[in-house]
Amino acid sequence: MAKVSLIAKLPTKPGKRDELVAAFGPMMAAVNEEAGTEVYILNLDNGDENVAWVYELYTDADAMGLHGGSEAMAALFASIGDLLDGAPDLIMATPVSGKGL
Numbered sequence: 001m002a003k004v005s006l007i008a009k010l011p012t013k014p015g016k017r018d019e020l021v022a023a024f025g026p027m028m029a030a031v032n033e034e035a036g037t038e039v040y041i042l043n044l045d046n047g048d049e050n051v052a053w054v055y056e057l058y059t060d061a062d063a064m065g066l067h068g069g070s071e072a073m074a075a076l077f078a079s080i081g082d083l084l085d086g087a088p089d090l091i092m093a094t095p096v097s098g099k100g101l
Contacts, residue, residue, distance in 0.1 A: 001060035002094055003038070003101065008054040009089040016083040017044065020052055023079045030072030036063020039100075050085065057095065 012020050024042050031040040039057035058064040067073060095101055 001062070004058050004061050004064050005093045005095050006054075006056040006058075006064065007091040007093065008056070009091075010052045010054065010080075011085045011088075012050045012052065012083050013085045014050055016085075017050060017052055020080055020083045023076065023083065027072050027076045030070065031067070034063070034067055034070070036060065037067055 010020065021042065021044070028040070028042070031037045036059040037056070038059060039055060041055045043053040043055065045051035045053060056064070056067070058067065
């Protein structure tokens with residue numbers, strides 16, 4: 001199976017981005033234990049103080065599915081729901097070329 005990636009744009013309510021970063025703490029600990037999660041990076045948008053991005057890379061679609069259905073993911077969504085200013089924009093992709101693939 002091919003590797004899969006996801007890029008998520010997380011729009012936060014004004015002034016809530018730091019709280020969003022803090023809420024990701026338990027998720028970061030959890031992804032370190034997920035065998036199929038190769039990369040999981042929380043990024044802060046340099047041009048918009050109310051946006052964060054998550055880049056995720058998985059060994060395959062099954063690994064992404066396990067991550068998406070994990071207790072850590074459910075807990076994360078429960079903790080950030082009030083911090084978001086709208087739904088996350090999720091972009092699913094198949095990486096085909098690049099360093100580290």
